[in-house]
Amino acid sequence: MQRPKIVAVDGPAGSGKSSLCALVCQRLGWTYINTGALYRGVGLLAMARNIDLEDVPGLVALIDSCGSRLRWDSDRRELWYEDEHLTPQLNSEQAGYAASKVAKQELVRASLLPVQRQLTLAAPVGALVDGRDIGTVVFPDADLKVFLTASLEERSRRRLQQLGASEGSATGATLASIQQGIARRDERDQGRKTAPLKQADDAVLLDTSALNFEQSADALIGLLRRHGLTK
16 A cells, blocks of 8 residues: 655644644645644543553553554544544643643653554545654654744744734733743753754745745645645
8 A cells, every 4th residue: 555645744832733734634635643632632541541641651551552542533633532532622731731741751752653653654645744753753754844933923923813812912811921831832842852843854944924824824735746745
């Protein structure tokens, strides 16, 4: 069976990887794989089973027993474990906290590699796989590697819009506080010992600071076309 075309999309928090990859896949009829959702899902499953998030052997055993039964619905951007719908909880603070604990463990990341690869290789045509170590660790042999980024200020503004707020609003989600949070996340992602966030040597840089959402999608599709991956 011929391997699908694989495009690895890495980038920092708030760069728009998830929304952009989903839109591009919708346009092209490709499969979108959100690896961050897998880490959040594993974290949720671990907490539901009272597995300590620092218990590496316990987490690895969980992935070994549950990993093959995780199902990612690319079209609906939904994660399921058997008949359990995990998606409604994925964006919770609890899931984010659990994912940050799970993702820093080297053996846990290694255990999730086959799951990520299996889901991707099942794509019928092509797959956009987003994360923070896709081009460097998960698919170093990807057909194309893209490092998607934007300025810290622009990523912060986009995050504020996601929260349904505006600069200076009374929600408490001020631009300054969001910017500080994303900066701390960048520092953690870039400085971690296991699979740190970095641009692969052969990755194409796509900076969307000056682009809106539709323009960013057009730019990513343009990269795929220039590399002969789509018409």
